[in-house]
Amino acid sequence: METVRGFDGAPPAKVAVQGVSKWFRTERTAVHALDNVSLQVDEGEFICLIGPSGCGKSTLLDIIAGLTKPDEGTVLADDQRVEGPGRHRLVMFQDSALFPWLNVIGNVMFGLTRKPGLSKSERQDIADYHLQLVGLEKFRNAYVHELSGGMKQRVALARSLAPDPRVLLMDEPLAALDAMTRDQLYGDIQRIWQSRKKTIILVTHNVREAVTFGNRVVLMSPPPGSIRQTFEISLPHPRDPNDPRLAAFAQNITSVLKNEVSREAAQ
Amino acid sequence: MKQGVIVAAFFVALVAIWQAAASFSGWSPVLLPPPLAVAEYLWGAINDGSLLDASAVTMRRLIIGYVLGVSIGLTLGLLTASSDTANATIGSLALGLQTLPSVCWIPLALLWFGQSETAMLFIVLMGTVGSVIIATGNGARSIPPVYARAARTMGSEGFDKWLCVILPASLPFLVSGMKQGWAFAWRSLMAAEIYVTIITGFGLGHALHYGRELNAMDQVIGVMLVIVFIGLVTDKALFSPWERFMHRRWGTGLAA
Numbered sequence: 001m002e003t004v005r006g007f008d009g010a011p012p013a014k015v016a017v018q019g020v021s022k023w024f025r026t027e028r029t030a031v032h033a034l035d036n037v038s039l040q041v042d043e044g045e046f047i048c049l050i051g052p053s054g055c056g057k058s059t060l061l062d063i064i065a066g067l068t069k070p071d072e073g074t075v076l077a078d079d080q081r082v083e084g085p086g087r088h089r090l091v092m093f094q095d096s097a098l099f100p101w102l103n104v105i106g107n108v109m110f111g112l113t114r115k116p117g118l119s120k121s122e123r124q125d126i127a128d129y130h131l132q133l134v135g136l137e138k139f140r141n142a143y144v145h146e147l148s149g150g151m152k153q154r155v156a157l158a159r160s161l162a163p164d165p166r167v168l169l170m171d172e173p174l175a176a177l178d179a180m181t182r183d184q185l186y187g188d189i190q191r192i193w194q195s196r197k198k199t200i201i202l203v204t205h206n207v208r209e210a211v212t213f214g215n216r217v218v219l220m221s222p223p224p225g226s227i228r229q230t231f232e233i234s235l236p237h238p239r240d241p242n243d244p245r246l247a248a249f250a251q252n253i254t255s256v257l258k259n260e261v262s263r264e265a266a267q
Numbered sequence: 268m269k270q271g272v273i274v275a276a277f278f279v280a281l282v283a284i285w286q287a288a289a290s291f292s293g294w295s296p297v298l299l300p301p302p303l304a305v306a307e308y309l310w311g312a313i314n315d316g317s318l319l320d321a322s323a324v325t326m327r328r329l330i331i332g333y334v335l336g337v338s339i340g341l342t343l344g345l346l347t348a349s350s351d352t353a354n355a356t357i358g359s360l361a362l363g364l365q366t367l368p369s370v371c372w373i374p375l376a377l378l379w380f381g382q383s384e385t386a387m388l389f390i391v392l393m394g395t396v397g398s399v400i401i402a403t404g405n406g407a408r409s410i411p412p413v414y415a416r417a418a419r420t421m422g423s424e425g426f427d428k429w430l431c432v433i434l435p436a437s438l439p440f441l442v443s444g445m446k447q448g449w450a451f452a453w454r455s456l457m458a459a460e461i462y463v464t465i466i467t468g469f470g471l472g473h474a475l476h477y478g479r480e481l482n483a484m485d486q487v488i489g490v491m492l493v494i495v496f497i498g499l500v501t502d503k504a505l506f507s508p509w510e511r512f513m514h515r516r517w518g519t520g521l522a523a
Binding site: 065066067084085086087089090091093095097099100101102110111114115143144145146159163 | 411413414416417418419420421422423427431432435436438515516517518
């Protein structure tokens with residue numbers, strides 16, 4: 001890391017969600033998406049938000065990113081109130097959201113060119129370093145449509161890591177991938193998280209994914225979205241998703257999740 | 268190569284059918300001149316400069332009217348895509364304008380501007396703007412919102428977001444808007460030139476009009492061929508580079 005000029009490795013930030021509520025109002029109805037959600041995330045922690053669809057987990061991630069404003073409550077990132085999106089909290093989206101008019105390196109450079117205090121060659125070096133980190137340095141000049149789904153998500157990972165955010169927000173980043181590619185990325189994301197010391201908040205509906213990644217798994221339930229239960233996963237990283245000890249955690253979470261879903265269906 | 272032969276054979280066959288019709292249908296050559304007569308007219312008109320002059324006059328009007336129409340149309344089109352109010356107002360107006368054939372503007376243009384270049388430009392402009400607004404607006408509205416969201420988290424807001432994200436993301440739709448605009452400007456101008464005679468310049472439409480007045484069918488068909496030719500060449504020269512660029516980047520339209 002020291003070999004990359006202009007790259008200081010910003011320390012991870014802590015995130016505090018305090019009493020956040022959100023309604024989505026249309027002319028006819030108001031959907032109560034989040035109800036008084038509070039969550040404390042420590043520096044460098046890997047948190048997974050999990051829950052059935054409609055539990056507000058993606059909305060919560062949007063609010064932490066600053067892309068959506070809460071109706072009540074606040075989000076603090078390192079004791080600073082979140083008022084809008086900022087490059088210290090970068091988001092990785094489910095469908096990569098890479099820009100098709102730029103090639104791979106252009107996409108990785110996008111956030112870097114908007115980060116002050118870097119020379120052009122420093123930006124190049126940082127971008128190349130991150131492409132290497134995700135193993136795609138050979139595809140530097142390829143266009144987005146020439147990449148497979150897994151490669152796109154790797155580029156998206158490099159793009160959100162390159163400007164050196166302090167928090168990485170991932171919105172179901174592996175949901176659209178096939179099982180084999182997903183297993184590979186389980187390893188990659190854990191390796192990068194460990195070497196780069198980022199605070200990561202990841203939204204998923206996949207229990208196995210949540211227990212593989214998370215220091216803590218936060219189970220959310222609808223409606224309105226609120227935190228149901230938090231599970232500590234006390235196993236060292238890197239974890240193998242097929243580890244039987246993980247299966248025990250997963251089983252526990254799955255049974256609570258099932259109760260949630262059937263409770264909701266009964267209502 | 269094989270494709271080229273087929274294309275050439277196709278057009279040779281068309282000319283042959285035309286020749287056969289002229290020779291054997293019993294129609295008077297005044298009504299249906301054989302291909303050679305049209306070629307003779309074209310050769311003569313090119314040599315005495317009248318055809319090139321007319322083309323130059325027409326192209327000048329077209330380019331001015333088109334550039335104006337597309338600049339206004341693209342701007343308003345993007346505006347309708349970014350604001351619901353703009354869409355409900357400007358967008359509806361554009362939809363109305365688009366349903367009005369550009370010939371319908373001729374009476375108004377003549378009364379307002381007289382037999383002048385301004386009247387010509389006005390007709391071309393009114394014929395172009397509506398369709399460009401609609402094509403651009405529809406396109407820009409279908410840009411995935413995730414692009415703008417991703418850009419905002421990476422520190423791209425306001426003008427930078429428009430210039431570096433919304434604009435390139437809407438490129439495919441801008442080009443289709445520009446193509447629409449081109450087609451409509453060309454049609455409007457021809458309609459205007461056929462109906463409005465003005466002394467500041469005789470365009471291709473006038474040449475067509477006088478061909479009819481003089482019963483010179485070879486001239487009518489010859490000018491029509493020139494109009495088609497200019498349309499094709501412009502389409503290729505103006506839009507092919509953009510389309511190749513987009514197909515390479517977006518990976519669209521690539522024959523497998």
